[in-house]
Amino acid sequence: MDSLYRLKPYFRRHRWLLAAGFVAVLLSNVFEVLVPLIIREAVDGLQEGATMRDFFGYGAMVVGVTALSGIFSFITRQTIIVASRKMEYELRNDFYAHLQTLSISFYNNTTTGDLMAHTTNDINQVRNFLGPGIMYSTSTFIRFVIILAIMLSINPVLTLLALLPLPLISVIVFYIGRIVHKKTIRIQEQFSNITSRAQENLSGIRVIKAFTREQFEIDQFKNLGEEYYRRNMGLIRTQSLTRPVLYLLVGISLIIVLWYGGLSVIDGRMTLGDVTAMMIYLGMLIWPMIAFGWVFNIIQRAAASMGRLNKIFDKQPDIIDGPETDHSIKDLHGNITFKNVSFSYPGAYEPALKNIKLDIPAGKTVGVIGFTGSGKSTLVSLIPRLYDIADGEILIDGKPIKKIPISTLRSHIGYVPQETFLFSESIRENIAFGQNGTEKHLVERVADIAHLSGDVDDFPKKFDTIIGERGITLSGGQKQRASLARALARDPKILILDDAFSAVDTYTEESILSRLRDEIRERTTFLISHRISTVKQADVIIVLDNGVIVERGTHEELVEHGGIYASLHQKQLLEKELDEM
Template identity: 55%
Template sequence: MKSLFKLRKYFARYKTTIYLGFLFIFLSNITSVYVPLFIRDGIDELRRQISSPALIKYALLIVGVTFISGVFRFLIRQTIIVTSRKIEFDLRNDFWSHLQKLSFKYFQNTKTGDIMAHATNDINAVRNFIGPAVMYSFDTFTLFVFTLALMFSIDVELSLLSLLPFPVLSIFVYYFGKKIHLLFTRIQEHFSVLTAKAQENLNGIRIIKAYVREQSEINHFRNLSYEYFKKNLDKIKVDSLFHPILFLTIGSSIIIIMWFGGMKVINNQLTLGELTAFILYMGYLIWPAIAFGWITNLTQQAAASQKRLNAIFAIEPEIKDSHLTNYNIKSLNGEIEFRNVSFKYREKLPFVLKDINLKIPAGATYAIIGHTGCGKTTLVNLILRFYDVVEGEILIDGHNIKTIPLKVLRNEISFVPQETFLFSDTLKNNIAYGLNGSSEIEVNQRIEEAVKIAHLTPDIESFPQGIETIIGERGITLSGGQKQRTSIARAIAKGGKILILDDCLSAVDTSTEEIILTNLKNFMKGRTSLIISHRISTIKDADQIIVLDNGVIAEQGTHEELVALDGIYARIYQKQLLEKELEEI
């Protein structure tokens, strides 16, 4: 239950509307409880003398009061339930906003399906508490108080007798409440596993089909789904015991009233109208008793879900602006320096980069080459501050990278990742993704320039809708080379003083690669450029080439200098020359 206290700020935001909703509940219940009194008076008066005017009078009174109560009931939903949807909207947006601020490491260590379960099932369970649970808590409480007050005004002894089963009910509610909380927590946790598996399968459908693993995945998903089914069944068993106990309690109270109330009517201690009103009021208590169990269920589910959400909200981004940030830095020139930089992904893992010392002048083009796993991508990830260095420091324009506002840093870097990611949108919107706040004319100009440099124009002209073509999820309708060139165009359109190309021409043939590199030369003038590649042809014209080996800078120099050195670079170059000669045979 303590986890739900985190919702106080949302309730405070809409407190006026919520209080208004409580007022409507009060007015709705205070009018509705008069109906049994009118029935009591009507029965007693008609017993003395049956007359049409009396019958019409009480019928109109009952209909009128019921109508007024119904109007207030409508207003309750327009205030409290609508407010619960607004709070759900705020909570979901806050959750999404918090996710966007979390560090890259969090997403590496957390399954996407798990996050999706939080964003859907957990927030929906909390919404059910904010709306129905809160509304019916106050509703049932006021109805219970008003009903008991009127029952005591009719007959104190009979009222006390009707309440005898309720202490037993409170014991059951406490027991079942704890049980439901535990079971629902397990259900939500397993739903995350199930969602993660579904998401993973859909993303990897090509591999599943290529390796003929459909049946294996079906069986695995069926097993997970069956576990989810069993956990839900355990909760249903508890629910199936809980509700009959509620009805048994209310039924026991009605039996007591019928017996002792009937005896009082026979002994002229109670009128027939009063007994009828009493039975009707017991009917009024049935809903609070049932709702009490339902509210307990909703509250325990919400508490379990909010606890899971709070755990995510409590995670502080590792990479963020801090007291060290210098907000006077508004732009960058692009000089990059690594001073004694070492990095490892976790405490107990080995260093990926070791004692890197490197200075890249502003406007220079540097290339990085090395065997797979030598730390090339890690090096550029540190410039983007996806991670912070473990030892040493990185400086840009003489400023420690940690003092540069994250927004300024990343706005000045155009990045083409090794793994191309495109959104399920038009080709145009994907290329214009980094152009925030630009006018339509400027956006179109930049896109046109970027498309030419990335050599995408022939492909766009072949598409039926041209640049407005929807490319599907992750760019599924494009070839590997088209995806990479679209990603390059996106980085070019964004601009910035630093350009990072992380092995982004691997799916492009050598002739297309040559065209793109020629086109890029003008764009790269005045920009600091870092090119990572396994192909010598991609990087041979760079001002300096860095050869990484086992996380250290093994060699550095121009293409000619490194070939003459006859080291790692020369061996890679000779191997690629031989491969090219074999292809031409």
């Protein structure tokens, strides 16, 4: 239950709306409980010779009182439920804002699916408590107290007799609610077993077909389906019992009223109107009794969900500006130095980078070559501080990067990540990407350099074409070129191209590179590639192997040297030759 304390500030923000809601709940119930009293008067009037005019009066009063109660019930929903939606909105905003602050190491260990579940299901459970949970619990409580008072004033003995079975309803609803919840979870588990089985089966359909295992798979699936059926039937048995038992208890109450009340009327101790009112009141108490049990479950579930949300809220962002940050640093030139940098991913046995020493003067271009997993991407990801290092130091313009404010650091870097990630927005927005006041021609200029303009011209809405909409998808190469344009649009001092041409054909790459050469003259540039042709013209080329720089030099020097680089060069010549055959 403690987990729900975090919601306090949200409640506080909407306290007036909620207070209004509570007043409305009270008034709505006050008017509603008057109806049986009016009916009582009418029924008694039947035996005491009331006139047509009296009955019209009673009828009109029933309508009038219900109308008043309705107005307040409208206000209740418009305050409490509305407040709950507002709190949900704020909670979700806060949650998302928090997610944004967490670093890449958090995302490496958490699946998007889990986070989605938190932002939808868990927040939903909490809202269920904030809205219906609170509305029904207060309404129920108020109604129960008022009705109990009235019933006691009509006839205390009958009231006690009639109410005897009712607390059982709350207890039963609470316990059944728990059983149902448990069984539902077991059903959901089995449902996800079925889902994963179907997923696995369809992913492995080749193997299944090749080994003619279809029948076996069908049998397996059938077993899962049968278990699912069994679990469902288990729940159904409980649920099928619930309603009859509830109705039975309510029915017994009503029969008690009719029995004891009937005898009292015959003996002249009560009027027929009293008995009628009692019966109607009992009917009005059923829902509150059910709601009591139900609300308890809602609170429990909300507490569990909030607990899960709190776990994430409590995660501290680890890469942030700290006390050592020097906020006077506003400009960077791009002289990058790696001083004996070693780096291990959390939980990994082997370091991903070992003792890296690099000094790149501002404006120079570095080519990085190496096998898959040799540490190329890791190396460049340290520059914008996606990870913090434990050993060694990275300096920009002689300043340790931990001293540079993160926003300053990153705003000077144009990064083209290995995995292109574009958003479902217009191409223009994707390229400008948050650059305020970006001139129209800037987007077009960088798109031109990235060799994207020609492709964009073929789209119906040119640069305003929304990616992913109406089946407009970009090819891998187009995406990479858009990603390159996005990095260039920032006019960065440091440009990082992590395998940025892998999906671009060699011819296009060649022409992009030749345009880029003018662009990068003023920028410190990292070119990561597996193609010699990409890095050939770099000022210096380094070859990484198992996290260690094993070769460095210019293209000519490295070819001469006869190491990994030279053999790669040889192979790529052969490949070209083959392709032309």
